Amino acid sequence: MSVTVLEHPLSPYAQKVKLALHFKGVEYVVEQPMVGTDIEAFAAASPRGEVPVLRHGDNVIYDSAVIGAYINETWPEPPLLPDSPIERANIRLIEDAMDTHFEGNTWGLGEVLIFGRASGEQAEQMSAYAAEQIQGWYSWLQNRLSSLWFNGASYGWADMCVVPFVNGAARFDILPPADSPLAAWLDRVNAREDVQAVTAAAQAAELDPDMMRAAIEGGFKREYRDHRLEWMIRAGGIEVVAAGLAADNIRFNGSFA
Numbered sequence: 719m720s721v722t723v724l725e726h727p728l729s730p731y732a733q734k735v736k737l738a739l740h741f742k743g744v745e746y747v748v749e750q751p752m753v754g755t756d757i758e759a760f761a762a763a764s765p766r767g768e769v770p771v772l773r774h775g776d777n778v779i780y781d782s783a784v785i786g787a788y789i790n791e792t793w794p795e796p797p798l799l800p801d802s803p804i805e806r807a808n809i810r811l812i813e814d815a816m817d818t819h820f821e822g823n824t825w826g827l828g829e830v831l832i833f834g835r836a837s838g839e840q841a842e843q844m845s846a847y848a849a850e851q852i853q854g855w856y857s858w859l860q861n862r863l864s865s866l867w868f869n870g871a872s873y874g875w876a877d878m879c880v881v882p883f884v885n886g887a888a889r890f891d892i893l894p895p896a897d898s899p900l901a902a903w904l905d906r907v908n909a910r911e912d913v914q915a916v917t918a919a920a921q922a923a924e925l926d927p928d929m930m931r932a933a934i935e936g937g938f939k940r941e942y943r944d945h946r947l948e949w950m951i952r953a954g955g956i957e958v959v960a961a962g963l964a965a966d967n968i969r970f971n972g973s974f975a
C-alpha cells in the first residue's frame with residue numbers, strides 16, 4: 719500500500735510525520751495541498767484544512783499525534799517510544815507542549831515578519847515577546863533533557879517532536895543558549911541524515927514575504943486556532959485579529975459535518 723504525506727515542508731507537524739516514516743524505513747511520497755485557498759476540497763481529507771494528512775492505501779488520517787501513533791502501530795519496528803509508561807507519558811507531555819505552546823511563538827513570528835500582520839514598533843514588540851517566550855521554553859526543554867535524547871536512551875519520537883519546532887525558531891535566529899546541553903542536543907539531532915533531509919526540504923520551501931503579503935491581500939486565509947489565536951492576543955495583536963476578520967484573511971473552523 720502506498721504512503722503519501724499531504725504536507726507543506728515548513729510545517730513542523732508534517733516534519734514530525736516524515737521523520738517517523740524515515741525512522742521506520744517506510745517509503746513515502748509528498749503532496750502539497752493549497753492549504754487555506756481550497757478549503758472545500760481539502761476538507762474531505764482534513765476537516766480543519768490542516769496539514770499533515772497521511773494516506774496509506776484507503777486509510778486517510780490527519781493530526782500529527784494521531785498519525786505518529788498510527789505509524790508506530792502499523793510498522794512496530796523500530797519502536798518510536800520507550801517501554802515505560804512514565805517515560806511515554808513524559809514524551810506525550812513534551813509533544814503537547816511543542817504542538818500547542820511553543821509553536822504559537824514561531825507561528826506568530828511568521829504572521830508578523832513574513833505575512834506582515836504588524837509593522838513598526840508593534841512588530842518589534844511582538845517579535846521580542848516571541849523571542850522571550852521561546853527562551854522560556856528552551857529552559858523548560860532543557861530541564862527535560864536528562865540523557866542524550868529527549869526520548870531516553872536513544873533517538874525517538876520525543877526528539878522528532880522537538881527538532882522541527884526548534885529549527886523553526888532557529889530560522890528566526892532564536893537559538894538555545896550557546897554551549898548548553900540543549901544546543902549540544904540540537905547539533906546532535908541535526909547531524910542525523912533523516913533530520914537533514916527533512917530540514918533541507920523546509921529550507922528549500924522558505925516563504926517569500928512579498929509573495930505572502932500579496933497572497934493574504936488577495937484573500938489567502940490563515941487559520942487562527944486555539945494556541946495561535948491566544949498567542950496573537952497575548953503578544954499584543956488583538957487588532958491583528960480584528961483586521962484579519964474585517965479583511966476576511968483569517969479563518970476559524972466550523973463543524974466537521
Ligand SMILES: N[C@@H](CCC(=O)N[C@@H](CS)C(=O)NCC(=O)O)C(=O)O
Pocket residue numbers: 728729730731753754767768769770780781782783817939940941
Ligand atoms: N494539531 C495538528 C496541527 C496541524 C497544523 O496546524 N498545521 C498547519 C501548518 S503548520 C496548517 O495546516 N494550517 C492551516 C492554515 O494555516 O490554514 C497536527 O498536529 O497535525
